[in-house]
Amino acid sequence: MSRHLRILHTPGILKESATRYKATSITIAVAASLFGIPLLPLIYPFTRWYQKKFYDSLEVILTRRDLVVRLGVWNRQEKSIPLEKITDVALLEGPIMRRYGVKGLRVETAGQVSGAMGLVNLVGIQDPDGFRDRILEQRDRISDGDSGGDSGGGALPARVDGGGEAAAGRAGGPEGVGAAPSATGASGLGSAAAPADPEVLALLREIRDHLARLER
Numbered sequence: 001m002s003r004h005l006r007i008l009h010t011p012g013i014l015k016e017s018a019t020r021y022k023a024t025s026i027t028i029a030v031a032a033s034l035f036g037i038p039l040l041p042l043i044y045p046f047t048r049w050y051q052k053k054f055y056d057s058l059e060v061i062l063t064r065r066d067l068v069v070r071l072g073v074w075n076r077q078e079k080s081i082p083l084e085k086i087t088d089v090a091l092l093e094g095p096i097m098r099r100y101g102v103k104g105l106r107v108e109t110a111g112q113v114s115g116a117m118g119l120v121n122l123v124g125i126q127d128p129d130g131f132r133d134r135i136l137e138q139r140d141r142i143s144d145g146d147s148g149g150d151s152g153g154g155a156l157p158a159r160v161d162g163g164g165e166a167a168a169g170r171a172g173g174p175e176g177v178g179a180a181p182s183a184t185g186a187s188g189l190g191s192a193a194a195p196a197d198p199e200v201l202a203l204l205r206e207i208r209d210h211l212a213r214l215e216r
Contacts, residue, residue, distance in 0.1 A: 006064040008138065011131045014102055015055040018124025021100040023048040028096075060122060062134060065142060067107065069120050079120060083139040085109045089132045103128040107135075 027044045031037060050073065059070040067081045092104035105128055107120040125131050 007061055008064060009062040009131070009134055011060055011062075012126035013055055013058055013060070014124040014126055015052070017100045017102050018055050019048060019051040021096060021102050021123065022051040022054075024100070025096050055124060060125065062131075062138065064138070067120070067135060069122070081107060081109060081119060083135065084142050086135065086139050089135050091128060091132060097123070105132060 023044055026047045027040065030043050031040055053073045054071065057071065057073060057076070059068075061068040061070075065083055067083060067086070069079045069081075071077055071079075086107060087110050088108045090106040090108065092106060097103060102124045105120075105122040105125055107122075109119045
């Protein structure tokens, strides 16, 4: 792939069991049609060979933001499904699947055409229940992050503007001295909101009296 992906999990494939299941189910489907009965001696061996090639080339990769599926024997395909678009991952298990010990995963996405077929259908994934949980858990993590749950936003309140308490503390030296002028200047002379240094109060009173004399 041309872009770097952070791989979280690559599930194993039950190649032999999945191959036998696919070959058997296709042969049964062909046998159900009258025109396919004469071809039965050829259908199963060819289907078995083709499905073996298919599962040898199948790759399923769960990344941080996508479910990537690479498949195909003669024509290779790669499907990259954004996890935030996935609405459900259904587990399928029919009688023939149980016979061969495999399950199917059907990935459904928002906006897809409704029907029995999902966007991606995978048969033969090892521990399909656990892989389904991994997909949905990672999808939920991405949804939480997009909705404002990212921890990066928590650092913003620590930033202080030029008139904040942290700036005043740095400019004024010790906490008691640096914080007092700001509190007194903001709330007025002798305010009870923050006790001021007596010397500072005396200086402010002198300035106030001087301004009053100038007005007169």
